[in-house]
Amino acid sequence: MRFRRVRRNNETDYLLARSSRSRERALSTAGQILQAEGYGALTIERVAAESGVAKTTLYRRWATKAALCMDLYLSVVGHELKDPDTGDVATDLKGIATSVVRLQTRTVAGAAFIGLIAEAQLNPQTRPAFLSEFAHRRREVSRTALKRGVERGELRHDTDIDLVIDALGGAVTFRLLQGHAPLTVKFAEDLVDLVLSGCRTEIRKRKRVL
Helix, strand or coil: CHHHHHHHHHHHHHHHHHHHHHHHHHHHHHHHHHHHHCHHHCCHHHHHHHHCCCHHHHHHHCCCHHHHHHHHHHHHHHHHCCCCCCCCHHHHHHHHHHHHHHHHHHCHHHHHHHHHHHHHHHCHHHHHHHHHHHHHHHHHHHHHHHHHHHHCCCECCCCCHHHHHHHHHHHHHHHHHHCCCCCCHHHHHHHHHHHHCCCECHHHHHHHHC
8 A cells, every 4th residue: 555655656746747847848948939039939839849848738738828928927037036125125126127127138038028918919808817917926026125115214105106116117118118228227227216216205315315
């Protein structure tokens, strides 16, 4: 009986490891296609052909290429985007903004992000999932930093946190999509200073002047 239990456990571990390897191969292949050719070139069938993972396996995990793209984006963001918690809201937000700029310009996250926005516009029925999964997670880190800023008295108690997040994220996204100006660390840091200038407490403003 004990032998059978050990055998079942070994088989389960093997299947989980194989599933994890298949997922990593699929995500890696999807990322290569996105970076080289863009979202329009990405299909489940092509990922299957180039990754060696069966198409049926891919469809069991991701019903659409948008779902695959979402998983890819969240996987990269989960590893890269952290809450710095330095004790200063401006420093925290600049660290977050710098990480976002790097993600959008130097990793596959940028191409995945553009693809997801395009998908949400082309297929409105995908928007609820897009907003609940993608937008929520992307905003969570900034929301935490801003709430700390309010609690520490750095920002006014009536600060509209969602509006601040929209102003920061909207400006970064606009530059990414339009490409009219470079998306740089300096831009991100200047943007944080500009947005926070409208919601700092008077005491905090005086300290910055001094």
